[in-house]
Each structure stands twice: as structure tokens, then as C-alpha cells.
Amino acid sequence: MPHYNLCLLGYGNVGRNLVKLLYDKYFDLRDKHDIEFSITGIATRRIGWLASPDGFDYEDLITDKPLVNIDPAPTNVHEWLKAARTDAMFEITSLNPQTGQPAIDHCVAALEHGAHAITANKGTVVHGYHMLRDLARSQGKRFLFESTVADGMPVFSLFRDVLPVARLRQFDGLLNGTTGVILSEIAAGKSMDEAIQSAQALGIAETDPSADIDGWDAAVKVIALATVLMDVPLKLSDVQVEGIRNLTAEQIQAARRDSKPYKLVSRVTRLGGVDEQRIIATVRPEQVPIESAMGAVGPETMLINFQMDVIPNLVIMEDNAGPYTTAYGLLCDFITAVSGVQERQIRQRPTLLDDRL
Amino acid sequence: MPHYNLCLLGYGNVGRNLVKLLYDKYFDLRDKHDIEFSITGIATRRIGWLASPDGFDYEDLITDKPLVNIDPAPTNVHEWLKAARTDAMFEITSLNPQTGQPAIDHCVAALEHGAHAITANKGTVVHGYHMLRDLARSQGKRFLFESTVADGMPVFSLFRDVLPVARLRQFDGLLNGTTGVILSEIAAGKSMDEAIQSAQALGIAETDPSADIDGWDAAVKVIALATVLMDVPLKLSDVQVEGIRNLTAEQIQAARRDSKPYKLVSRVTRLGGVDEQRIIATVRPEQVPIESAMGAVGPETMLINFQMDVIPNLVIMEDNAGPYTTAYGLLCDFITAVSGVQERQIRQRPTLLDDRL
Numbered sequence A, B: 001m002p003h004y005n006l007c008l009l010g011y012g013n014v015g016r017n018l019v020k021l022l023y024d025k026y027f028d029l030r031d032k033h034d035i036e037f038s039i040t041g042i043a044t045r046r047i048g049w050l051a052s053p054d055g056f057d058y059e060d061l062i063t064d065k066p067l068v069n070i071d072p073a074p075t076n077v078h079e080w081l082k083a084a085r086t087d088a089m090f091e092i093t094s095l096n097p098q099t100g101q102p103a104i105d106h107c108v109a110a111l112e113h114g115a116h117a118i119t120a121n122k123g124t125v126v127h128g129y130h131m132l133r134d135l136a137r138s139q140g141k142r143f144l145f146e147s148t149v150a151d152g153m154p155v156f157s158l159f160r161d162v163l164p165v166a167r168l169r170q171f172d173g174l175l176n177g178t179t180g181v182i183l184s185e186i187a188a189g190k191s192m193d194e195a196i197q198s199a200q201a202l203g204i205a206e207t208d209p210s211a212d213i214d215g216w217d218a219a220v221k222v223i224a225l226a227t228v229l230m231d232v233p234l235k236l237s238d239v240q241v242e243g244i245r246n247l248t249a250e251q252i253q254a255a256r257r258d259s260k261p262y263k264l265v266s267r268v269t270r271l272g273g274v275d276e277q278r279i280i281a282t283v284r285p286e287q288v289p290i291e292s293a294m295g296a297v298g299p300e301t302m303l304i305n306f307q308m309d310v311i312p313n314l315v316i317m318e319d320n321a322g323p324y325t326t327a328y329g330l331l332c333d334f335i336t337a338v339s340g341v342q343e344r345q346i347r348q349r350p351t352l353l354d355d356r357l
Helices: A013-024 A026-033 A058-062 A077-083 A103-113 A122-139 A156-162 A177-187 A192-201 A216-229 A249-257 A325-338 B013-024 B026-033 B058-062 B077-083 B103-113 B122-139 B156-162 B177-187 B192-201 B216-229 B249-257 B325-338
Strands: A003-009 A036-044 A048-051 A088-091 A116-119 A168-174 A239-241 A262-270 A279-287 A302-308 A314-318 B003-009 B036-044 B048-051 B088-091 B116-119 B168-174 B239-241 B262-270 B279-287 B302-308 B314-318
Touching: A003 A013, A003 A077, A003 A325, A013 A026, A013 A036, A013 A058, A013 A325, A026 A036, A036 A058, A036 A077, A048 A077, A077 A103, A088 A103, A088 A325, A103 A116, A103 A122, A116 A122, A116 A325, A122 A216, A156 A216, A156 A325, A156 B156, A168 A216, A177 A192, A177 A249, A177 A262, A216 A239, A216 A262, A216 A279, A249 A262, B003 B013, B003 B077, B003 B325, B013 B026, B013 B036, B013 B058, B013 B325, B026 B036, B036 B058, B036 B077, B048 B077, B077 B103, B088 B103, B088 B325, B103 B116, B103 B122, B116 B122, B116 B325, B122 B216, B156 B216, B156 B325, B168 B216, B177 B192, B177 B249, B177 B262, B216 B239, B216 B262, B216 B279, B249 B262
Parallel strands: A003 A036, A003 A088, A088 A116, A239 A279, B003 B036, B003 B088, B088 B116, B239 B279
Antiparallel strands: A036 A048, A168 A262, A168 A302, A262 A279, A302 A314, A314 B314, B036 B048, B168 B262, B168 B302, B262 B279, B302 B314
């Protein structure tokens, strides 16, 4: 049975849950997918580049026991990938959405080493998708990123594996849970500042909440989706972005009373005819009727409505992510990478937009 | 490039749309999936067993021009499959939900001939799933049925291809559009009889609407989903079925005024612990809050909420099926069958229920 050495670059909550999930599903992976694995590399800024070619012990990985490194210790990503005899690397460091770095360099290093590169880091898709995809192909490996947009809710794999030959005309949806929670709290009577503080207290909003509130988190996800699913690469400046900061509490509360609550809606529409490869992309607050799926769902729900030639409206949504959900997307990518599931090549269209990223 | 001979058994709306869709996607199939095809067999009760080993002409197929048969004409399904040199057969005759026949026999014939068997006929799954799946495996072919439950909305392929190792604890949802339309019309002021007549006039309800109204259509879909996705085979008598016939117009209208409209809800819950392989399956009218996805969606929406260990609530829904939607499910099955996408074997658990079907 094939045995894979797995390395995690970044080891916070997602990384720990990934390790737990891998072992929870140990027998399913072995019996249903012919996969056995060891965790042979862990790296973080704090603990450095740790490798154990025979595999770290599970108990050591999920407790705070110090992990024993090989001697001499690897001093960079290349030495680490080699020392850990890496077959697949999970890139789960925190995001730099402006550049996608250093995550892109880490993925390049993994692919050049001959390992699959799997990431939860949307910066890699936004800033490096074509390069990483092509590098992966030339290496006979995979670059996969299911967890970048909507926790582990299947989006990229949905189009890759179960919606072949579908033509995506438009998608719209709710891609940012933080603004969902803030809008919901304001609708229930809080001020913007109180709602932000409350979301921060719940661990939903970050200390600097501007990436969420001003719409940039959603915009980056829009770019990732349009790039991969529509084969239309975009820059951030191509997306018309308006966050929720300019809405007043009075507006938000009145909209809720009228049963048309505000939601931060992301939308990408493909123009037709000769403008086929052009799209309009927006992220902005919109009033959505409460008697519709998008209006009715809970504040943290991720939802995407895909409009296709073959299925006019297909909606997929995730009501509340669990602790395993993001890790599950990474695990699915790993299974896809090593199961030899055929990669369906997206037909390349000649386009002037191709090198705009 | 591989070339496949396709045969359609049943040639009504779904069959014609499948032929149109196949030719609409001709270049995508060729360029993205390395698939070329001819339609070499058409059979219906009215026109008999028609075969054209070199392929029928597209124009002839989509107009009402009589199709030219080979001489001597095939006289049964076996002769027909052979004369048409069939590589994949689409079984799209109308359903006998009580027995699944003659669709099951047709699928057996196709598999024994050495062709893939693809069906939109849920009777085959309810009454023949294990036998047809095992026969397909022994022949090195596929038995696939994406279009049986929710038009072409991906359900079986979702679990097969993009939700590996997920453990399904419960699903609930709306599986019958006809009752959705009838309940909606009654809520808006009609009587039950008026609502049924109006749904019949729209072509949504059948002349004898009892299979929909009494919940049996939904119950058959519940059985198909539980059998395949949970590996728990059920008989119709295992499902607690209550249709909408005993609801009064007053109840339905009052529920709508209270913002808790009635929906015909299908639900399957797996019991835990030692009763792991036991489930509770119900189809019954339930009042659903309008401020929830299930309560807010339109009358014809198909919706399933999957509760899994790895994703607590994943909802997939289809707002309005288009003319291509059912045909698209069949096309996806064909692509899956011939693309060599790895079949993920469901782990067999020893169970006393296994031979109950």
C-alpha cells in the first residue's frame, strides 16, 4: 500500500485539526483509499524546521510536548522538505493577501522537491495560480487549494470533479462571515463599533477588522473563484469593492425591519458575445429579501449561487463550519492528489488578460 | 481518441435534451475529456429497437424524421445492444416504482453486453442497487444514476467524488417539487383541489397526483439516498410516510401567516452507538420557519441539508431545473463512466439489513 510522508508548514489550529482528522480517518484512508501516511515535517516561525523521517508520534503532535528534530536541523524549506522525505506539503501559514508570499515560494519549493502542494492560503491562488498550476503539471504533481475560499465547503472540487463541461455565467453569494455577524448584530440594535467589538470578543473579527469590513477579504475570494472557475484572471483593482463601513446603524436596522436585510454580496457576471472573457465583479452591501435563501440564512453562513448553462441555479452553502471543516478541505485535496483522480484540463483560451496578474 | 457508441432506451423529453446537450458539448467533450461519440441506438415502445452502427444523424434525431433501422431489425434489448455496438446505454424509460422493472432488466442486459448502464430511473436504485453495482464491478463497467433523485443536481457524485471519508449522520430536505407548488398555491388562497388542478395544468402534477401528494415519490428518493450514501438499505415500509392530503387549506394558510409554512420534509437520521446501522426515515409535512433556507426557498426548489462529521451542515439546492438539467446528470454519469475516475468502494459493514431489499 502506498505510504506518504506529510509535512505541515504552519501549525496553528488548522494544522492541529488536520493531524487529528488524519488520524480520526486513518482506517477509512487505508481501507477505502489505499493511503497510509506519516507526519514527517512540522515547521513554524516559532519552533523552526522540524523533520522526523520515520514520522512524529501522534501523541507528541497533539500535545504540547516538544518535538525532537533530526540532527543537524534543517535550516530552510528546501532542507526541511528533503530531510522529511516529503510527498505532500500543507501550506497553512497566515495570509499575506497583497503578495501571497512567502506561501507561493513555499509551494514552489514543495513542487520542485517533487511533493504535492496543498494550501489554505488564498494569496497563493490570487497571485500564483497559473504559475503554480503549470509548475505542478510539469512536475507531475498537484497544486490544490480547496480550503482557500469557503472553509472546507467543496467549491473548486465541485467544478473539477462533478460539474464537467458546465459553463459558469455568474456566481453570487456570501463569502465573508465576519461582516455577516456584524450586520446581524447591528440589525439587532448595536452600533457599528459595539458590533465589531462583540465580533472581536467572539474571535470572529480580527484586531484590525478592516480587511473584512472594507470588503477586501471577499474581493480576494472573488478573484480566486473567477480565476479558477471562469478562467478569467483578475486583479484587485478589477473588482468594484464597497464594504459595510459607510452604512449607518439606522440604515441597517431599517432594512431589517423591511425584511430586506443588508448582506455583503459578492457577484461575478460574465459578459456575453465578443466580450465573453470580460466580467463584472463586485463586492458590496445589498438588501436581500428575507424570503430568499441568501436573505434567510444565518449570519456566518457561506453561500454561493452558481448560474450555469446546464443547471440554471445551483446553490451550495455551509451553515456553520466545525473545527474540522477547513482541515477537511486540506484532507480532500491530499486524497485527490494521491488518488490519481484525473485532472480535467481547463481549455486554454487565448486572452490578453492572461498575464495581468 | 476513444469513440463511444451511445444508446438511448426511452426517447422522450429527457432523451431529446440529452442528444442536444451531447452535441452542444461536442467540442468540450472532445477537447477536455478526450471523448468522441455516436448515437447508435434508439428504442421506445412506439418505434421499436432501432440501431445504426455508424451513428444516427443529429438532424434526424432531433426532428421528427423517421429513423432508418438496420435490416434485420433487432427484436429485443440484447439484439439491439449488440447491433448498435453499445458502449454506454442510457435507461430513461418511465418509472415503475413498485418493482423497478423493466428498467433493472435493461440495465442488466447492458452490463452483461459490456456497456455502462446509466439511468434516470430511481426504481433501479431502490430495487436493484446492490445487484447492479456488483454486476457492473464484475464486468469492469459502471452503473450510475445521478439524475434519479434531484434532476441533475449533483448528489451521488458529490459524495463519491468530492466528500471522501465524510460520515453522513443525517440529511433532510425537499425532494418533491409538485407538493411544493401545491402547498404554495394553497397558502396563497386556493383549495387543495384547485391547487392540484393548477399544478396539473402547468404540467407539474400528473393526472394521478397521488404518488407526489401522498409522499411516495419523496419516500422512494429517501430510500435511494439512504441506500447509496449511508449504506443502509431500506424498504418502502421502513419509511414513515405522511403526505399532504390530510392538511386542510385553513391549516396551510394559517401556517403561512405565522411565517412557518408547511413543506413536505424528507429526513433520514442515523442512530448512534450499537444501533449505528439503524436509521429513522420520515417523509411528512412540517412547519418550517420562513427565515431559514428551507422555509424561504421557492416552491419547486430541491434542497438537501447534509449533516456530516467533517462539515456540520452542507446544503445543496437547485432553484429551478432547466430543460438540460436532468440530461446533464446523465451526461455527467457518462463522462464519469468513461473517464476512468476511480470508483471509491464503500466499505462494507456486516449487517443484518443487507439482504432486506
